[in-house]
Amino acid sequence: MTAKRAIGRHESLADKIHRHRGVLLVISIPIVLIALVLLLMPGSSTSVSVIEYTMKSHEGGSNSRGPKNYAVIFDAGSSGSRVHVYCFDQNLDLVPLENELELFLQLKPGLSAYPNDPRQSANSLVSLLDKAEASVPRELRPKTPVRVGATAGLRALGHKASENILQAVRELLKDRSRLKTEANAVTVLDGTQEGSYQWVTINYLLRTLGKPYSDTVGVVDLGGGSVQMAYAISEEDAASAPKPLEGEDSYVREMYLKGRKYFLYVHSYLHYGLLAARAEILKVSEGSNNPCIVTGYTGTYKYGGKGFKATASSSGASLDECRRVAINALKVNDSLCTHMKCTFGGVWNGGGGGGQKKMFVASFFFDRAAEAGFVDPKQPVAEVRPLDFEKAANKACNMRMEEGKSKFPHVEEDNLPYLCLDLVYQYTLLVDGFGLKPSQTITLVKKVKYGDYAVEAAWPLGSAIEAVSSP
Ligand SMILES: O=c1[nH]cnc2c1ncn2[C@@H]1O[C@H](COP(=O)(O)OP(=O)(O)O)[C@@H](O)[C@H]1O
Numbered sequence: 240m241t242a243k244r245a246i247g248r249h250e251s252l253a254d255k256i257h258r259h260r261g262v263l264l265v266i267s268i269p270i271v272l273i274a275l276v277l278l279l280m281p282g283s284s285t286s287v288s289v290i291e292y293t294m295k296s297h298e299g300g301s302n303s304r305g306p307k308n309y310a311v312i313f314d315a316g317s318s319g320s321r322v323h324v325y326c327f328d329q330n331l332d333l334v335p336l337e338n339e340l341e342l343f344l345q346l347k348p349g350l351s352a353y354p355n356d357p358r359q360s361a362n363s364l365v366s367l368l369d370k371a372e373a374s375v376p377r378e379l380r381p382k383t384p385v386r387v388g389a390t391a392g393l394r395a396l397g398h399k400a401s402e403n404i405l406q407a408v409r410e411l412l413k414d415r416s417r418l419k420t421e422a423n424a425v426t427v428l429d430g431t432q433e434g435s436y437q438w439v440t441i442n443y444l445l446r447t448l449g450k451p452y453s454d455t456v457g458v459v460d461l462g463g464g465s466v467q468m469a470y471a472i473s474e475e476d477a478a479s480a481p482k483p484l485e486g487e488d489s490y491v492r493e494m495y496l497k498g499r500k501y502f503l504y505v506h507s508y509l510h511y512g513l514l515a516a517r518a519e520i521l522k523v524s525e526g527s528n529n530p531c532i533v534t535g536y537t538g539t540y541k542y543g544g545k546g547f548k549a550t551a552s553s554s555g556a557s558l559d560e561c562r563r564v565a566i567n568a569l570k571v572n573d574s575l576c577t578h579m580k581c582t583f584g585g586v587w588n589g590g591g592g593g594g595q596k597k598m599f600v601a602s603f604f605f606d607r608a609a610e611a612g613f614v615d616p617k618q619p620v621a622e623v624r625p626l627d628f629e630k631a632a633n634k635a636c637n638m639r640m641e642e643g644k645s646k647f648p649h650v651e652e653d654n655l656p657y658l659c660l661d662l663v664y665q666y667t668l669l670v671d672g673f674g675l676k677p678s679q680t681i682t683l684v685k686k687v688k689y690g691d692y693a694v695e696a697a698w699p700l701g702s703a704i705e706a707v708s709s710p
């Protein structure tokens with residue numbers, strides 16, 4: 240020991256620690272104390288959920304796999320069921336199946352339309368399953384993962400009824416298909432999962448994954464039953480994220496994609512999808528006339544097994560009054576907000592920042608804009624501003640039912656009585672809910688161009704990427 244010390248430079252680490260143990264003790268006590276404080280502090284890393292989600296960088300490849308990996312993903316949405324079949328090469332690039340980059344099929348209604356008949360509900364997927372499976376080469380079927388993700392429709396049905404339906408779907412897959420079902424392949428996606436997949440889908444197709452977070456785009460997905468918003472935030476903002484409300488998912492997910500770590504702010508609002516929001520807006524006027532219903536219409540709106548009085552007021556629809564009702568239904572109310580800044584219903588807004596600069600807004604935002612005639616449904620994307628929704632709303636709220644067909648020739652007949660409501664809600668959600676400026680340019684998206692092709696801008700691609708890149 241003494242000899243070693245005399246040599247000095249050759250002193251081992253253990254000896255050094257031993258010799259300086261006094262100093263080390265003095266230094267380490269405050270460090271341990273600070274670490275403890277940080278760990279126990281509210282809003283620290285406890286509000287960040289880390290998801291096992293690793294997308295390898297290009298050179299990583301999927302070593303043990305074949306040159307082509309298929310994935311079959313069912314989107315059991317509240318208003319319909321769809322299936323997507325994708326094929327990836329070893330670099331996790333999409334490769335064409337016949338002449339498209341995905342097989343995409345859809346039908347209506349969704350699984351939740353059969354709440355008391357799980358078998359019939361599951362059987363509604365048969366035609367989609369058969370066609371999807373047929374598109375996967377026979378020898379690859381046993382290694383091709385199939386997933387079924389149910390969204391707001393089954394979420395709103397409640398645990399028992401939805402679990403029965405999911406069980407029937409599991410049995411259908413087992414009996415009828417040779418595709419690979421992993422554990423948890425058939426589930427109700429939680430809303431934050433759905434929002435994260437949507438973000439991955441769009442950023443994957445735009446090839447922004449792997450770039451700094453402020454180069455990625457934010458997404459909004461307006462479904463029938465729920466609406467999700469997701470965008471990447473800085474590590475500092477993630478660290479100071481508030482804890483979620485009781486029973487809510489955490490606000491921030493950590494994801495590793497193409498060699499980079501992202502902190503994704505994501506929130507899903509159940510009951511605020513477009514079709515569910517109609518019910519919320521009609522509930523505000525509770526049994527009396529509603530200023531959002533197109534002038535001259537008398538009827539009942541059915542949603543989730545319930546009926547809501549949908550009758551125009553005698554003075555007709557009114558943009559301003561409908562706006563007030565929509566703001567009320569959204570619970571845009573600062574007194575509910577216990578965080579720095581909220582969207583609506585007391586939900587933290589994520590703090591904004593570079594990942595929210597560009598917003599890609601999907602599903603019913605695109606569809607209604609197309610029906611209302613201010614975007615071309617044949618184009619995959621359209622740049623608009625929230626005030627385009629308000630302008631169209633103004634026209635819809637000022638017409639009479641019988642003028643509907645000529646003023647809005649592309650609107651489906653069943654949607655006509657609700658056109659003022661839908662457009663006012665969409666404007667209100669973007670501006671009063673999500674806090675966008677009425678004049679901010681946003682991208683309405685149905686499909687995203689990927690090379691010479693265009694791919695559906697929907698969450699299943701994010702799920703497929705996870706399925707083929709997990710071990
Ligand atoms: O793959 C897709 N491509 C384009 N639009 C889609 C796709 N899947 C769903 N949508 C849009 O979402 C709307 C309905 O949402 P959905 O039925 O999925 O409700 P949910 O997400 O609340 O369960 C559809 O009318 C359609 O506009």
Ligand SMILES: [Ca+2]
Nearest residue numbers: 316390462463
């Ligand atoms: Ca959906």
